[in-house]
Structures are given as C-alpha cells and as structure tokens.
Amino acid sequence: MDFGMIAVKMVIGFLGLWLLTRLLGRKEISNLTPFDFISSLLLSDIVGETLYAEDIRYRELIFALLVWFTLSYVFEKLMLYVKKLRGPMEGTPSVIIRNGEVDLKEMKRNKIDFQQLLMMLRQKDVFSMREVAYAIFETNGALSVVKNPQYEAVERGDLKLSQEGAQLSYCLVEDGEVDEDTLKRIGKDKAWLHAQLREQGCHDPKELAYAEWMEGKGLFLMRAGEQAKDKGRNNRRS
Numbered sequence: 001m002d003f004g005m006i007a008v009k010m011v012i013g014f015l016g017l018w019l020l021t022r023l024l025g026r027k028e029i030s031n032l033t034p035f036d037f038i039s040s041l042l043l044s045d046i047v048g049e050t051l052y053a054e055d056i057r058y059r060e061l062i063f064a065l066l067v068w069f070t071l072s073y074v075f076e077k078l079m080l081y082v083k084k085l086r087g088p089m090e091g092t093p094s095v096i097i098r099n100g101e102v103d104l105k106e107m108k109r110n111k112i113d114f115q116q117l118l119m120m121l122r123q124k125d126v127f128s129m130r131e132v133a134y135a136i137f138e139t140n141g142a143l144s145v146v147k148n149p150q151y152e153a154v155e156r157g158d159l160k161l162s163q164e165g166a167q168l169s170y171c172l173v174e175d176g177e178v179d180e181d182t183l184k185r186i187g188k189d190k191a192w193l194h195a196q197l198r199e200q201g202c203h204d205p206k207e208l209a210y211a212e213w214m215e216g217k218g219l220f221l222m223r224a225g226e227q228a229k230d231k232g233r234n235n236r237r238s
Helices: 003-024 034-051 058-081 083-090 104-109 114-122 180-185 190-199
Strands: 094-098 132-137 143-147 169-174 208-214 218-223
Touching (some): 003 034, 003 058, 034 058, 094 104, 114 132, 114 143, 169 180, 190 208
Antiparallel strands (some): 094 132, 208 218
C-alpha cells in the first residue's frame, strides 16, 4: 500500500469536497432535498471508494470530482434559471391542510398517513389538528404550519382582540417573471396584476425581484437591487 498516494488522495478529496460545497452553495442538513442528500452521499462514496483502491490513481479521482462538479453545477443552474423545470425535477410544495380541512388526496400523493402528519405537527409544537389553519409539506420533507389566530403564541382570545381569518401569501412575480399559474389559483389575471403594480409605481414586472400577494394586505414588492418595501400597508384588496 502506497501511503504517499493515500495521503495525496485524501488531500485531493478534502479540497474537492470543500470546493464543491463552497461553489454549489451551503445548505443546512434540514434544508436538503432528497436529491441533495443522495447526491452528497454518492459524492462521499466516490472519494471513499477511490481512497484505498491501489489501481485508481489521483488523476482518476480528480477526473471523477470534475465530472461530478460539472453535472451538479449544470443542474443547479438549470433549476435557478429555467423555472419550468423546478416542479418536475424538484417537486412542488403540497398544501396538506387548507382552512383547517385535511386534503386526503394530497396526503395520499405524498405517501403521508395521519400518524406521520401528527408527528410532524408535534415537532412544530402543535398538538391538536384544530390548531392548524394551513399545513404545507415542503419539497425537503419539512412541514410548515400556519396556526389559527386563536392558537397563536399570544392568544388573541385571551387579549379579547378581534379575530381575523388566517391567510396564505402567494408569490406572483419572481426574478421579473409573472407566475400565471398562481394568478389563476387566486382568481386573478395579468391585467389585474399590472393594474395593482401601476398603483404602486411599478410599470413592468421585470423591475421586480419578488412580489407576493395576501388577501387583505395587498402586494409586498421587492424591487431588483433594492431593499424590500411593504407596499401592502394600504390594505389593497381585490
């Protein structure tokens, strides 16, 4: 066994993994998608398998890391710039609970049973289904929860405040591109969106990095290159 070659491979593997992590972006373990997780395992396996293989020299290890980096980099860029591929290739979030009602079809599609759903709710400090207004099953397997107003951390019922219905926000513009599917979901069209944007001094969605809409709170705009400003304070409704 050539200990010198093992040392060289370890240095190459260490630097290669570090560079790939830096160049492709850092994510917490809890934020990894299933593909990200499997990809990281396979990358580690590539380095581990070649480390003690005497018939594989450091050049083959460098070549394998370069090929893996190229594939990962191209895939990440496709997901970033070709938004139509995100859904088919990465999946889309699923609304499991909507307005307090469980969507059994979405649960079945995501292969979730009630015991799993209750476990994920408990991890969010929710111990009763009646507390939940919305629950969204994210693409990384996490569950995002919007509680009913009376079950918020400071309960509005205790303070005798008026109780407003819980609402979801909807992303309408991302990187200057209008999400027409979301517009249809909320019963709006591009003409309505352009009219709302003009009222707030925006004449072209391409000026925006992000725009979301929430019933009762209107639009929240983030212009490209500028700090986000909550333009929805006027409570513009439909």
